[in-house]
Amino acid sequence: MSAALLDVTDLKKHYPLKGGLLGGTTGYVYAVDGVSFQIARAETLSLVGESGCGKSTVGKAVLRLFDITSGQVVLDGKRIDDLSTGALRAVRRRVQVVFQDPFSSLNPRMRVRDILAEPIRNFGLAKDGRDLEARVAALMDKVRLPRDAVNRWPHEFSGGQRQRIGIARALAAEPDLIVCDEAVSALDVSVKAQIVNLLQDLQQELGLALLFISHDLAIVEHMTHRVAVMYLGKIVEVAPKRSLFAAPKHPYTEALLSAVPVPMPGKARERILLKGDVPSPINPPKGCRFHTRCPYAFDRCRAEEPRLNHVATALDPGHVAACHLHDLPAAENPLAVAKGAALVAA
Amino acid sequence: MASASVLSPIEAAPPSGVAAAAPLPDVLPPVKPKKGFIGFVRRNPTMAFGAALLLLMVLVAIFAPLLGTVDPTALAPAKRTREPSALYWFGTDMLGRDVYSRVLYGARVSLIVGFSVAILASVAGMAIGMVSGYVRLLDSVIMRVMDGLMSIPPILLAIALMALTRGSVQNVIIAITIAEIPRVSRLVRGVVLSLREQPYVEAAVAAGTRTPAIILRHILPNTLAPITVQATYICAAAMITEAILSFIGAGTPPIIPSWGNIMAEGRALWQVKPYIVFFPAVFLSITVLAVNLLGDGLRDALDPRMAKRL
Numbered sequence: 018m019s020a021a022l023l024d025v026t027d028l029k030k031h032y033p034l035k036g037g038l039l040g041g042t043t044g045y046v047y048a049v050d051g052v053s054f055q056i057a058r059a060e061t062l063s064l065v066g067e068s069g070c071g072k073s074t075v076g077k078a079v080l081r082l083f084d085i086t087s088g089q090v091v092l093d094g095k096r097i098d099d100l101s102t103g104a105l106r107a108v109r110r111r112v113q114v115v116f117q118d119p120f121s122s123l124n125p126r127m128r129v130r131d132i133l134a135e136p137i138r139n140f141g142l143a144k145d146g147r148d149l150e151a152r153v154a155a156l157m158d159k160v161r162l163p164r165d166a167v168n169r170w171p172h173e174f175s176g177g178q179r180q181r182i183g184i185a186r187a188l189a190a191e192p193d194l195i196v197c198d199e200a201v202s203a204l205d206v207s208v209k210a211q212i213v214n215l216l217q218d219l220q221q222e223l224g225l226a227l228l229f230i231s232h233d234l235a236i237v238e239h240m241t242h243r244v245a246v247m248y249l250g251k252i253v254e255v256a257p258k259r260s261l262f263a264a265p266k267h268p269y270t271e272a273l274l275s276a277v278p279v280p281m282p283g284k285a286r287e288r289i290l291l292k293g294d295v296p297s298p299i300n301p302p303k304g305c306r307f308h309t310r311c312p313y314a315f316d317r318c319r320a321e322e323p324r325l326n327h328v329a330t331a332l333d334p335g336h337v338a339a340c341h342l343h344d345l346p347a348a349e350n351p352l353a354v355a356k357g358a359a360l361v362a363a
Numbered sequence: 364m365a366s367a368s369v370l371s372p373i374e375a376a377p378p379s380g381v382a383a384a385a386p387l388p389d390v391l392p393p394v395k396p397k398k399g400f401i402g403f404v405r406r407n408p409t410m411a412f413g414a415a416l417l418l419l420m421v422l423v424a425i426f427a428p429l430l431g432t433v434d435p436t437a438l439a440p441a442k443r444t445r446e447p448s449a450l451y452w453f454g455t456d457m458l459g460r461d462v463y464s465r466v467l468y469g470a471r472v473s474l475i476v477g478f479s480v481a482i483l484a485s486v487a488g489m490a491i492g493m494v495s496g497y498v499r500l501l502d503s504v505i506m507r508v509m510d511g512l513m514s515i516p517p518i519l520l521a522i523a524l525m526a527l528t529r530g531s532v533q534n535v536i537i538a539i540t541i542a543e544i545p546r547v548s549r550l551v552r553g554v555v556l557s558l559r560e561q562p563y564v565e566a567a568v569a570a571g572t573r574t575p576a577i578i579l580r581h582i583l584p585n586t587l588a589p590i591t592v593q594a595t596y597i598c599a600a601a602m603i604t605e606a607i608l609s610f611i612g613a614g615t616p617p618i619i620p621s622w623g624n625i626m627a628e629g630r631a632l633w634q635v636k637p638y639i640v641f642f643p644a645v646f647l648s649i650t651v652l653a654v655n656l657l658g659d660g661l662r663d664a665l666d667p668r669m670a671k672r673l
């Protein structure tokens with residue numbers, strides 16, 4: 018995919034663990050350990066996984082809120098992970114962020130106007146004071162908030178309204194990509210739907226690419242183009258939405274999907290209950306990271322780490338999964354049959 | 364009922380024999396918060412009381428010459444150690460000086476020292492704390508120096524510093540400020556460290572805001588509330604330290620009347636003429652109480668989560 022807007026290759030972020038008498042490094046937290054993905058223009062890629070799997074760390078690495086340990090982040094053909102602070106500022110305009118908590122993501126001591134004007138001023142997008150005012154007003158229109166609310170303080174707004182302000186701030190820089198870090202997780206259902214629809218409308222209107230970090234598969238199914246599933250610092254499966262939800266090709270994805278409630282009384286799907294906890298990212302299991310909890314694990318899984326490969330039996334050729342099961346003959350592979358598809362058809 | 368027409372026919376006309384429920388009374392009438400000065404006092408009685416007391420003390424200090432005082436340094440050996448009376452409200456001391464006048468003028472020293480130390484220590488502590496919280500390389504060095512300073516009790520540090528210089532109000536202020544800076548720096552550093560992890564700060568970084576602007580626009584304004592509260596406590600502590608320094612003769616020179624000085628001079632006569640010590644002590648206590656009440660009130664008003672009462 019050469020036309021990718023964002024191309025992340027083998028991204029790693031390890032946090033040193035300090036300890037001991039002299040504060041030396043005693044180990045590392047392998048928060049993100051070799052993650053690769055691409056996002057095309059105007060595409061939504063959802064990054065899903067349970068808490069602590071490194072989803073948000075990936076998002077912050079793309080935003081370059083910290084220096085990554087190794088790997089590459091390429092935005093529109095230009096490497097951005099090794100830029101100096103000065104050179105980075107010019108690139109920052111193109112990638113913006115919407116955070117989860119609408120209460121801590123707005124500075125309580127700044128009026129809405131100043132919050133929205135900050136990126137516009139920083140990047141010199143407005144010609145003069147009038148243009149700045151007009152842009153701020155246009156942003157309020159875009160997120161469907163009244164224009165005269167710009168003189169208010171963040172605490173005067175509800176959670177959903179604050180999230181709209183957060184989105185408006187992200188749009189102020191006229192970005193190509195917005196990282197939505199659990200952007201709707203803290204909102205209640207009706208507000209959640211409004212914000213998701215707003216994001217979709219804005220995406221169509223402005224051609225935005227979205228990196229949608231979430232643990233809510235129902236929302237993801239509603240709004241994404243492609244899905245990347247993360248487990249313990251690694252991506253285990255990437256697929257177009259339809260293919261992934263109909264026929265997951267990784268046991269972890271299968272278990273995740275089985276946990277999504279079915280909105281039909283009396284029609285429970287077969288739950289796959291994973292045993293045990295997520296292993297510690299300080300000392301991840303050898304071989305496949307999921308083998309400690311995988312219902313299908315066999316000897317090879319404990320020894321050899323699987324790579325992300327195209328899955329022959331998948332509905333879509335763009336479907337990749339990191340699982341040794343797909344090297345087995347189709348008859349022995351429990352994931353070869355499209356269980357999800359059967360459920361949908363039933 | 365005007366709204367009856369909106370109801371469905373069944374609800375509008377209950378079947379015969381079924382009594383329609385009477386409309387429920389308004390159990391909770393809406394609370395109207397009083398606005399303006401009265402409302403503020405009602406909501407923050409502690410702060411209002413503290414502020415009023417402190418304001419009174421400031422007015423007393425400013426208008427000391429107009430409040431029936433005489434020259435607080437005028438000696439009158441013939442009228443030594445008079446008991447409090449209509450002429451000498453608080454009596455006279457062992458040199459015949461009017462204690463009432465001395466106490467009122469002494470308020471000036473205490474308040475100047477208290478306010479100056481509070482402001483200077485806050486500003487310096489803020490600068491140090493900001494640097495420490497933002498420049499990780501300097502952090503451990505700065506904090507170890509602060510730890511070192513904190514290991515000496517502030518009063519001892521102030522005495523040691525005063526021993527190096529001559530006694531003057533200015534030097535007292537500097538000595539107490541230095542003793543108070545480590546505490547403020549620690550506080551500011553802690554607040555800065557937590558603020559820089561806030562999503563709005565990260566969003567500002569992503570929005571291309573430069574570090575100085577981040578500090579000025581996003582960090583600094585949000586540290587002001589805890590610093591203001593801390594400043595009031597420092598103000599109270601500084602007034603007490605000043606009195607202690609003066610009392611042991613290491614602070615304000617004896618020629619300037621300060622509450623510590625008056626008490627120090629009255630100490631020798633404590634058993635026979637207790638009023639010489641009593642009046643400055645009462646004034647000191649009331650002022651410190653006022654500042655502390657103001658600080659508690661400010662803390663409750665600025666950060667409801669820290670409020671002690673339910």
